[in-house]
Amino acid sequence: MxxxxxxxxxxxxxxxxxxxxxxxxxxxxxxxxxxxxxxxxxxxxxxxxxxxxxxxxxxxxxxxxxxxxxxxxxxxxxxGTLRVDPNLEPHHHLVCRICKSITDIGAKFLDPVRVRRAPPGFNIEQFSVDILGVCSKCARKH
Ligand SMILES: [Zn+2]
Ligand SMILES: [Zn+2]
The missing domain is CATH 1.10.10.10 (Winged helix-like DNA-binding domain superfamily/Winged helix DNA-binding domain)
Structure with missing residues (x-):
């Protein structure tokens, strides 16, 4: 360790x-x-x-x-199911819809994502984008 x-x-x-x-x-x-x-x-x-x-x-x-x-x-x-993430840096996730794998991608892989305005009374603490698709491993099998 x-x-x-x-x-x-x-x-x-x-x-x-x-x-x-x-x-x-x-x-x-x-x-x-x-x-x-x-x-x-x-x-x-x-x-x-x-x-x-x-x-x-x-x-x-x-x-x-x-x-x-x-x-x-x-x-x-x-x-629905809890998945914990030790990466506290701003980042986003590639989620494979077949094997459900989750991969981090840094903010640099997305155009700047900005929250322009939250509804009144909503206090934003963090945000991330889930990019859904098929990972390379699953794509090879199909
Ligand atoms: Zn997959
Ligand atoms: Zn993550």
Missing amino acids: PKEHALDFERLCREHSLAATHQRRIIFHAVTASPGHYSPEQIYATVRAQIPSISLATVYKNLKTFIEAGILREVSPHH
């Missing part, structure tokens, strides 16, 4: 007034160890190797806590 993650985690927890517990550290590392957009089940499988007694519900609850604290991001909350 790269050392920066441990340092980041302590700092992030301090900045977001979250207790940096052992359990949370392991869950956070499972999400951030390699880039991706993981489901709670995938993270649970990783975390269980280190904390065999942990439950999926506990992993899920902690992921929600991280998201609420702003330490992790949720990919497209309206899609």
Whole structure:
């Protein structure tokens, strides 16, 4: 496990007034160890190797806590199933409609996206664009 993650985690927890517990550290590392957009089940499988007694519900609850604290991001909350995203930089997603894979693309791949105006009373915190299509792996199979 790269050392920066441990340092980041302590700092992030301090900045977001979250207790940096052992359990949370392991869950956070499972999400951030390699880039991706993981489901709670995938993270649970990783975390269980280190904390065999942990439950999926506990992993899920902690992921929600991280998201609420702003330490992790949720990919497209309206899609129904939770996928967490450790990439907090502004970016967008390529979503394959066949295998459901999600790939980050930086803002430079899109024309500048700007929110011109939000309806009165709506407070914008972040936005991202989902580009739906078929990934290269799936395209080769069809
Ligand atoms: Zn695909
Ligand atoms: Zn992402």
